[in-house]
Amino acid sequence: MAINFYSTNDEFGEFSNFALFPITLKGVIWPTTEHYFQAQKFAGAPHEEAIRLAPSPSQAAKMGRQRSRPLRKDWEQVKDDIMRQAVLAKFQQHPSLQSLLLSTGNADIVEHTKNDAYWGDAGDGSGLNMLGRILMEIRDKLRAASATTQNPTRTIRQVSYLRHEFRHPPRKKKNPLLVFVYDVPHLGTCGIFPPFRLLNEILRSGGSDGGMSPGAAWLPFELTQAEYDDLIAALRNTPVSQLRRNARYARIQFRFDPSFDHLSDFETWVEAVAQKHRARWHAEMHAGGFLK
16 A cells, blocks of 8 residues: 655645645755755855755745756756755654654555656656655664664674774774774864765775874775664764774764764865864863963
8 A cells, every 4th residue: 555645734744845734954954855955955155055944845845946046057966965964864854743654664665646656656656656665764774873873883784894003913803894993093174073975985995004193004994874774773873982992092982973874975065074173173262361
């Protein structure tokens, strides 16, 4: 049995991106997931904030579809992940919606409309139904996150790697992914954990011996989106103190800052994180009277 949704006034209308459930992403509040999704077509440009402030989701959609606005060049490559971010935030940040989604069991979820053959089913089932598929994917992730919360050391996979220390022979290590990410030098710049695509960029690199500084090397691999989401749930729910015995850099809990998630280049991401960290440090020093 399939669960169809489209209008916010119908049963399961809460699944619509037009449903009035605000989300917090990139450090600000978005009135609906539609506002966030449409605005990310112009991330970093003034149009992004203009769409965030749109008086309704329908107006946000209209503004986002206006091709007089310069669409970001990588939109076709990133749009599915941006939809996932928005929808995941919506169901994570509203417990009642999470319960509603989980209550659907294993039923197919379909955005049933002839108006959209990509996000919807085109009205006759011929469409891709990407929004429905993302909802079902997130339903599975929420179940996995619940299981991870009950057993936060549950991991996606074991990783074998070499940990290099300056002036010491490399040590062979095999640890759960949850420990591994805390054992890689500088993976979390200033304690900020990388978004999905940038973490995979690092994992595909295979690491390095670090040269004159500590390093780690492994056989290149990638995570699926589901594995990444499970890892994030584990990171959020596992106190770093539980990992210090095995992980070299488990000093501070990894944090998450969605304001950098639109950056697609790892070096740019590192620079942006470090710049914000320095600005925060200077502000705290000035406030405390240490810098004048």
